Amino acid sequence: MATPPGGLAFCVFPTAIGHCALVWRAPGVVVGTALPHDSAQQTRDAIRGRYPTAREAVPASALAAAVAGVVSLLETGGGDLSGVDLDLTAVPDFDRRVYEAVRTIPAGETLTYGEVAARLGAPGAAQAVGQALGRNPFPPIVPCHRVLAAGRQVGGFSARGGRRTKLRMLEAEGVHLEHPTLFDV
Numbered sequence: 001m002a003t004p005p006g007g008l009a010f011c012v013f014p015t016a017i018g019h020c021a022l023v024w025r026a027p028g029v030v031v032g033t034a035l036p037h038d039s040a041q042q043t044r045d046a047i048r049g050r051y052p053t054a055r056e057a058v059p060a061s062a063l064a065a066a067v068a069g070v071v072s073l074l075e076t077g078g079g080d081l082s083g084v085d086l087d088l089t090a091v092p093d094f095d096r097r098v099y100e101a102v103r104t105i106p107a108g109e110t111l112t113y114g115e116v117a118a119r120l121g122a123p124g125a126a127q128a129v130g131q132a133l134g135r136n137p138f139p140p141i142v143p144c145h146r147v148l149a150a151g152r153q154v155g156g157f158s159a160r161g162g163r164r165t166k167l168r169m170l171e172a173e174g175v176h177l178e179h180p181t182l183f184d185v
Contacts, residue, residue: 007025007026007053007054007055008023008024008025008031008051008053008054008055009023009024009025009026009054009055009056009057009059010022010023010024010047010051010054010055010056010057011056011057011058011059011063011067012040012043012044012047012056013067013070013071014040014071015036015070015071015074015075016071016074016075016172017035017036017074017161017165017168017169018035018036018037018038018043018160019036019037019038019039019040019042019043020033020034020035020036020037020043020070020074021033021034021043021044021046021047022059022063022066022067022070023047023050023051023054024059024063025087027060028059028060028062028063028085029085029086029087030063030066030084030085030086030087030138030141031051031086031087031137032047032050032051032137032138033070033137033138033139033140033141034046034047034050035139035140035159035160035165036074036159036160036161036165037160044056062085066081066084066141069081069084070140070141073107073140073169073172073173074140074169074172075172076172077107077108077172077173077174078107079107081103081140081141081143082103084141086099086138086141086142091137092132094128094132095132095135095136097120098116098120098129098132098133099132099136099138099142101116101119101120102116102133102142102143102144102146102147103141103142103143105143105146105147107143107146107173108173108174108175109146109175110146110147110148110152110170110175111146111147111148112126112147112148112149112150112152113126113127113129113130113133113147113148113149113150113155114126114129114150116129116147117129126150129147130147130155130156133147134156134158136158139159140169144157145157145165145166145169145170146170146173146175148177152177153177154166154167154177
């Protein structure tokens with residue numbers, strides 16, 4: 001099924017950490033994503049709750065590449081999502097600036113909320129950065145999992161699974177914040 005004219009479409013796809021989704025409008029601009037749920041149906045239900053008019057469809061080639069990038073990122077820490085076109089029209093200006101800054105953090109690297117704030121020329125706005133990332137409609141295309149609390153602490157993560165999901169995403173990229181125990185080795 002093609003993208004409905006002027007409407008929203010979505011696809012659900014399996015990843016290493018659960019079923020995710022991508023939501024777009026023609027001609028292939030991403031308007032949102034969903035991080036993992038246990039089943040494809042739970043992911044569909046989450047998308048339909050946020051985007052009730054969206055219809056399930058097969059993504060065109062540019063969007064299929066975005067899906068493949070998300071799958072690769074969550075499996076191996078690879079996958080380049082920097083070229084994915086995002087619809088930021090409904091995003092407040094500060095949040096847009098945060099998302100643009102966070103998209104420049106390479107896989108396998110992290111910044112703190114305070115470091116992102118400083119990059120924006122807004123030192124002292126770490127909490128506002130965290131709030132903006134909590135509203136991120138585009139994870140992991142906007143890789144909010146790469147932003148940590150002060151002292152390289154995990155901090156919050158609003159996706160299902162919370163901190164555990166964030167740690168798993170970072171570990172796929174080779175970032176280990178918690179040292180393994182004898183039983184993990």
